[in-house]
Structure formats: C-alpha cells, structure tokens
Amino acid sequence: MSTAADYSNVDPEQALKYAVQHIRGDRAQIIEGIIEPVSPTWDHEAAAETIRDQIRPRARQLGCVTGSGNLDLPGSSNWFVPDIAVVPAAQAKGAAALLPEDTLLIVEVTSESNGDTDRVVKRKRYAEYNAPLYLVIDRQEQSVTLFSEPGRLGYTRVDGPHPFGAKIRIPEPFGLDIDTSELA
Template sequence: MSTRHAEIVEGVVTLRSPSWAHESATEVIRRQLTPRLEELALVSGSGNLDLPGSENRYVPDLAVVPADLAAKTEGALLPDQTLLVMEVSSPSNAETDRTVKRRRYGQYGAPLHLLVDRQARTCTLFSEPGRLGYAVEDGPHPFGTAVRLPEPFALALDTSRL
C-alpha cells in the first residue's frame, strides 16, 4: 500500500497515504455496494472531485458514479455527478472530514455523503444537499448498527466489521 493521494482542502495541498485500517473500512463498504453497482451500471472508486470556484479538489475514499460517465472522463468529476461520496476519517484528518468536506460536498450537490468516523466509531449519512451543506443528517450510528442507504441503492449497510 504505497498509494499517496494529493488533494486540495481550502487551498492547502495535503498528501495522504491511507493506513491499512482506513483501507479496510473502505473495502467493507465497497463490497456491500458492489452487487447494486453492477445492477445499476455504476462504478466506485477514489477519483478526483473538483469544486469549481473554490480552492478545493478532493479525493474521496469512495465515490459512486455512473459507469458510462466514469469511462469517458479523464479529469475530475463534480460532486453533483456522483450518487454517493464516502469519507473515512483518520486521526490526521477527522475534523476536516466531519466539518469542511461535509459542508462542501453538500454545497456542491453530492446527493449522499457517508462519513465513516473511525475515531468516534460511528457512521453518519448526509442527504438533501443545499447552499449551506446538507439538510438531513441520519446518525451518528455506532458501528454495528445498520445504516440504510436510500434509492437507488436501497440497502442496509452492515457496519459491524468497521
């Protein structure tokens, strides 16, 4: 695991190299999403998301996008082109994920944002994006509690292995 990601958060370039525990949490969610992704012609990954008009370019831990859009996009996508964006917190970035990224993903129209907070051992699903961020917050749910994803996913995520 030598992958390093560079992202720009509020104008500051940040290099991240996720830990194995961080990657494991991402994989737990990805595996549960995979059957629905195939049915709905969606793909997941951690490609760049641009936030035009700001000094931000994020690399989410997981983003779900239409497969045809991903296949033809060489550069960054926009948050409103995703169906779900997930961030997994680490000790070095937990506050950024909890506040800055959550607000920005909502402002830029990502329909669903899942925060897996490894330090607090909770998951929170944010929905109904708007000018000030997200209007609806479902959680925080302690690890071990199912987190329900709405349509088009229509599934309950098992968080017991996070």
C-alpha cells in the first residue's frame, strides 16, 4: 500500500521560487504569483544594450557588474529578472539571486506585452524592497523615467518622463548622463 506524501510543511513561496529556477529551456520570472517567460525580442535587447553600454564603464570603475540576474523579493510571490541590474561584483559572485536592495541601479525596458508590469508593479515592488535607482525605458510611450529615494509607499523622487532623445542624469555613485537619442 502506498502512502501519499506529506506536503503540509512546504513553504509555498519557496516551492514556487524553486520551480521557476528549474524551468527548462527558458528563463522565467514571477510577477505577483504568475510565472511569465522571459523572452525579449531583438528590438528590446537593442534598447537595453544602448543603456548597458553607457553604464558599463562607470559600473566597472565602481567594482560592479551589469547583468540580468535573478532578484528575489522575500515574503512575496515575486522573482524578477530585470533587463539590467548593476550590482557589486563581490555580491554577485556565487549568488543564485540577490535582493533589490543589493543593486545600485535597475533598468527595465518595456514591451507591449508587459509594459504595465514595468511601469506599475515593478516600480512599486522595487521601491518596497529598497532598490535605490529604477530606470524605466518605456518603448511604447517613447520616454525614460528615473525613480529614486525608495520608501514604503513607493519612490519619493521621479525624474521624467523625458522623451527619447533627452539626456537623463543618473546620480551618484554613477554621476553620469544617459543619452537616449539612439532609442528614438
């Protein structure tokens, strides 16, 4: 006689996050409990690369890496894969996932299929989890907005939206201007 396995002490959040890390073939993220594949188009990647190329030299000077590694939001059913995150190299080494507060900057590039996720859900959650800087490249609105000074109720400082073609200042520790003319 077989007995049923006892799953009564399994943490649903941890089980969901474990499952999303082990999906074969594609990367995926969890947005408010919904598993979404991460499969950007080349146009999307070109926009991200435009920003990454401008950030990377300063990130290296700061001892950081730029990438799209996993971000865990403990206590929630969220597991994000940002388009670009700048994190200290020492923290990235050997880490399966980091926390938004471990980043110096997070950049999301919107797509038609998930633009509201980047504009609303991720903005709220990144602030809640203390990501210091959140840059949204909104391809549908053709604008760029920088959110900073995270608080419990959201970001308290907003720079933008600025139309593509404008320069936007990324504050210290970066202290650089991002040229968005190539995005237009």
